[in-house]
Amino acid sequence: MPYQRQQQPGCGGCLLIIMLVAFVTGGAPALLSLLGTLLYTGLAGVLLFIALFWGFGYWARKKVASYEHSQTESHNRFVWLLVQILIHTAKIDGRISRDEISTIHRFFQQNLRYNQTQMLWVKELIKEASTSSQSLDTLLGEFKSVFAYEPRLILLELVYQILFTKATVPEEELEVARYIATFLEISSYDQRTIEARYRYHRQAGFAGGGDPGEGHYATLGLEKGAGMDEVKKAYRKLSMQYHPDKVRHLGEEFGKVAETKMKEINAAYDYFKKSMRDE
Numbered sequence: 001m002p003y004q005r006q007q008q009p010g011c012g013g014c015l016l017i018i019m020l021v022a023f024v025t026g027g028a029p030a031l032l033s034l035l036g037t038l039l040y041t042g043l044a045g046v047l048l049f050i051a052l053f054w055g056f057g058y059w060a061r062k063k064v065a066s067y068e069h070s071q072t073e074s075h076n077r078f079v080w081l082l083v084q085i086l087i088h089t090a091k092i093d094g095r096i097s098r099d100e101i102s103t104i105h106r107f108f109q110q111n112l113r114y115n116q117t118q119m120l121w122v123k124e125l126i127k128e129a130s131t132s133s134q135s136l137d138t139l140l141g142e143f144k145s146v147f148a149y150e151p152r153l154i155l156l157e158l159v160y161q162i163l164f165t166k167a168t169v170p171e172e173e174l175e176v177a178r179y180i181a182t183f184l185e186i187s188s189y190d191q192r193t194i195e196a197r198y199r200y201h202r203q204a205g206f207a208g209g210g211d212p213g214e215g216h217y218a219t220l221g222l223e224k225g226a227g228m229d230e231v232k233k234a235y236r237k238l239s240m241q242y243h244p245d246k247v248r249h250l251g252e253e254f255g256k257v258a259e260t261k262m263k264e265i266n267a268a269y270d271y272f273k274k275s276m277r278d279e
Contacts, residue, residue: 064121074146075251080125081143082155086162087129088136089176096130107162112253136176140183150246152184154254156194157261164198190241193221197264213275216268228276235269 026033068076083104090100108114108122143155159177163169174195181191200218217224220234242265244258 060120063117064124067117067121071251072249074249075254077146078151078155078250078254079122081139082158083122083125084129084132084134084139085136085143085155085159085180087126087132088139089159089163089173089180092172092176093170101126101130103162103165107165111161111165112257114253136179137183140180144184148246149186150241150243150258151250151254152186153190153194153241154247154250154257156181156184156186156191157257160194160198164202169202189221193218193238196221213271216271219264219268228272231269231272231276235265238265 086104087096090096090104104126105119105122109119114122143152147155156177159180163173163177177195178191181188181194196218197215200215214224217226220226220231220238222230222234226234239262242258242261244255244262247258248255
């Protein structure tokens with residue numbers, strides 16, 4: 001039999017002593033009075049706990065409903081589909097682990113800066129998605145029919161972003177990300193650009209730095225050694241695709257995703273303008 005840590009004594013022995021003292025000092029009436037008090041206060045405590053639990057659930061549901069109503073239909077639908085697709089990607093091996101759920105929670109908290117109310121909403125969406133029987137193709141088909149090319153790029157960015165927060169990125173999940181890109185008719189250039197950028201950041205993180213020029217090439221989706229004409233062409237294309245105004249209707253948090261991407265694109269362009277001018 002394996003060793004088990006001994007538990008500290010509970011209050012059962014103390015209660016027996018109190019009951020014995022009550023019986024000795026006051027007889028049966030005192031004992032019955034004590035039992036009645038314990039029963040009453042215990043029942044009151046249970047009822048109070050139930051009331052508090054129900055009250056918190058009611059408050060949480062009300063907060064979530066108010067938040068949903070304060071957002072646009074496009075925003076709510078985008079997040080709902082995003083969660084469904086993320087859960088589908090995580091379940092590619094036939095199950096979804098607690099660690100994968102925690103990764104999705106952290107993603108919304110840290111990357112999208114969701115507050116407590118938003119997280120309550122996301123957790124409800126995750127529960128729904130975890131038991132959903134909708135196929136990935138059905139979800140992607142709805143996404144493609146509702147959202148234009150730029151929101152599709154943001155979706156793919158977010159899928160890759162959460163995949164590369166994992167310590168090890170499963171190849172089968174990368175295949176799902178590539179399938180999502182193909183289904184949503186995202187160009188192979190754009191898909192490779194997104195994946196190359198996240199691969200570079202992962203490798204640079206492990207290496208403790210990395211060549212900044214290589215990182216900027218990855219941001220623009222270019223091969224190392226590309227000339228200034230190719231840099232300008234890639235910059236113009238990406239800056240149009242990731243302009244925050246094109247995804248502002250999805251919600252403030254996704255506008256910020258586009259803004260962050262634009263900062264990276266601008267930084268890459270500025271780097272090559274300076275470095276190629278100095279050559």
